Amino acid sequence: MSSVTDVREHELDLASKRVRRERSGSPRLSWRTVQRLKGASFTWPFFAGFALFTLVPVVMALGQSLFTTKSSGLGFGGAQVTFSGFDNFARGLADGVFWESMLRAGSYAVVVVPLTQIVSLMLALLVDAVTRRVAGRFRLSLLVPYMIPGIVATMIWIYLYSPTVGPFQSLFELLHLDINFFAGSMIWVSIGNLHIWGTIGFNMLILNGALQSVPRELFDAARVDGASELRIALSIKVPFVRTSLVLTGLLAIIGTLQIFAEPVLFRSVSPETITKDFTPAMVIYNQAFQVGNLNYAAALSIILAGVVGIASAVIYRFTNKVGS
Template sequence: MIPFFVLFAVATIAPIVYAGYMSLYTEKSSGLGFGGTERSFTGLGNFAEALGDPAFQRSFGHIAVYCLIYIPVMIGAALALALLVDSALARAKRFFQIAYYMPHAVPGLVASMVWLYLYTPGISPIVDVIENLGLGWNFFGQDEALYSIINVSAWQWIGYNMIIFYAGLQAIPRETLEAATVDGAGAMRTALQVKIPMIRSTVVLTLLFTCVGAIQLFDAPKLVQLRATELGVDWSPTMYIYNVAFDGHDYGLAAAASLLLALIAGVLSFVVTKIGNRWKES
């Protein structure tokens, strides 16, 4: 286990410690910018500045709205597909497992670029079909851009979570399903009252990973923002951190915001786990 802990310390612990060190300092320019920069100790000043920044606060509001729509759609669709593939009437199960999983095999940045092309008028066959039907939909509009981001994420993650749910369904004893059939339960009732309750732990685990991943959302909104400028460069917390660090060159504030994001993700994980455990016990 020593190689693992060495790699973990170098790739995870050391960056966190360094971020903590950077968050305690700020760089100030002197001589109208011609006198170089001077690093000064600010204590918790960067944390207070990040928490008090309206842009940082709004970014979490955007992610909250995103999660309210994305999580039910993604979890519901993945669970429905897993139940369909697991059903007795399904054929070519291995083919559909691979087909549904393929979008996840595409790197997130590449997937976002593909959908950016499919959203762009003049070159997108999807936009052409919508226009030929006489419908109007601007994928980069102020209200529509959120759904464009959700679509990219759902397209990439539904198949992945479907595989996890399907694996959980395979662990259900066949005797239990046969007993439900003997008792007169149909396919829908078996799915809702037998299969789903028996994979509650899998659903909770998937929900936990989804929440943690959602709060770190970056690539899809970053690329969509190139066309949907109304989103702003700090639409999500990670975009805010990126903008502060590499456009504003305030690495102390960016480090503080990163640690706050990690803390919020940890609290969110704890809350989701507690709620999930109560659901499993009910």
């Protein structure tokens, strides 16, 4: 009896598969595969953009980095391009100016990234603690700095920091404080404050979104057990948003190691501190558009991408280990 049933089921299954194949219009692909392909087809605009604006430039940069451009005599009448293998990479790996700038940006990231994370998390927790209507207003207003382009934001803060016409100056005078945001010793603080102001809104939004998915019953249960709001935040909410914290942390590290617009504009107000080679991105920009050595700039870009990738992987692995 059972063998007859098995045979029938097998025949039905085959017939069903035949119908699916016919409906799909393809003699080889199953219905399920076609459905998957259809779903995947929605991602092609992303992959097309990714290929065009990321992969192609990376490949082109790789190509550029393997060549060297040299003139001769007085330099008039064009230059010769010759294949030089990995010479530009070797030069980049031994370039003290480039690695000094990397160290500078890395040290800055060590301070600014955790600070941004802490402030963003605190804001996300506060927004999560208020009513939905109030939270909506705060979310929007905290996001406004993120919407302002970096160059514009830097110009705004250069005005605010101005020791001559800045609005803080009269307050400092009132309190007999001698603070100059443009002084060499204060320049990282000034840039860091601007960076935190510009990024906390986005980070807060991600973390707040993650907090929304925490089951509310857990809070009620904790309250019944006598937990304070602080205890709920630290023991329930924060562990739940750990994954989002890793994400925002990684994005922040990538952003700070590639910091460019802020120091470029602050260079005018503190030129003795912020030199043309202050950050890795500034070294690359200078090589590409001032020195005119696109080959070397391309090699440095790839080295920087490698450093950012390694830093991201290490931090991701470390935070995952701590989490588990």
